[in-house]
Amino acid sequence: MTGPDKKPGGLVQVVTLGCSKNLVDSEHLSRQLQAAGFEPVHTDAPLKSRYALVNTCGFIHDAKQESVDTILEFLAARRAGHIEKLYVIGCLSQRYKEELQAELPEVDGFFGVNEHPRILKALGGKYREELEGERVPATPPHYAYLKISEGCNRRCAFCAIPLIRGRQRSLPVENILQEAHYLVEKGIKELILIAQDLTSYGTDLYGERRLPALLEKLVIIPEIRWIRLQYTYPAGFPVEEIISLMKEHRKICRYLDMPVQHSHPDILKRMNRSHSREEAVMIIKRFREAFPEISVRSTLITGFPGEGRREFLQLKQFVEEMRFDRLGVFAYSHEEHTPAWRKYTDGISRRAKNYRMQSLMKLQEEISLKKNRNKVGRVIQVLIDGKDERYYYGRTECDSPEVDHEVLIPVDSGPLISGSFYRVRITGAGPYELYARVMPESFPVA
């Protein structure tokens, strides 16, 4: 690795791949860079700049490929003289540092996920602990992700996250509240709580689950209009406490994001998931009974070792029965050093895994289209995220940014203000989007 050759300063482009947890890391790191005298900018394509930091994802095959492709794209920009130095950071770098160093010697440095002080040092700056929790946002000013813990204590057989990010480390409640207030000062109205496993928040730090207690403190911040929970694990999920909090505080979005991964008992066991199909179904049923309009999001994996035709058809039947509101399906990726990698052979072809994935996504598309068509004519509240030439695009409380549906409102309905709430009437539906017009009496609610 080459050391800093000049004083801190100049443009640093920060490129973020992967999930919202990585995005928050980039935002925190950017604030440190800013305080050290640099000019950080979030981007996804090479710019002319002094430094470039590529914050990579190393979770599954496709994400790793995307990270490598991005590094190569930035290396080309460095060779062309557009970037003085290129650093690779984050999950891929944490997982494969030595291999990457050997394969890509022109990269100026590789850093893992918890190495922000070392990154600052390499660039000639100084890390300041007192700024932890501050950030340069990469999201629009009205919403932000708030990471309440790092790492994971579960041991799902397919998952490389515990290898990369380590054991769970919950942030103290006071730090989370401080960061929430900081974000409110920046203008956010929607707070999206994230972690590898929100359900277990607090178990490492307080010896008990503290998600409900944390929510009780967050709901009293008046400027926050929506609080969204993203990534809840079924086992140990405090169902009744969360339901009663949702009932009491309308600002907790009627949104349940609970990855179940599979439904067949043998596959759940092989996956080392500590919940049964029945437990997952019971949780979803309870939430739907309490809030018939709730949006239930989940994720599934196809082609896990041992998934034969029988197990897959049972999974398909499960999707039919559950009628999820939002669903992500992934083809199994046989990740080195995971429990499944050590124990099982990756016996299902890539083609079969993808075929099964597409088959579930097609089924879900039909379910989603029907559900969306049933909404035509209804009046709902949306938060406007932005605009292109034809539409303003917004979201309902049932939709998280980037992963869920959008509500498209023709620009002639405007002008509408990004970051404001409006009442709209649904006029049309596609599988992954709704079309709407603003209600005549609707005025922006800041």
Ligand code: SF4
């Ligand atoms: S809960 Fe399971 S899938 Fe999620 S991060 Fe932890 S080990 Fe991975």
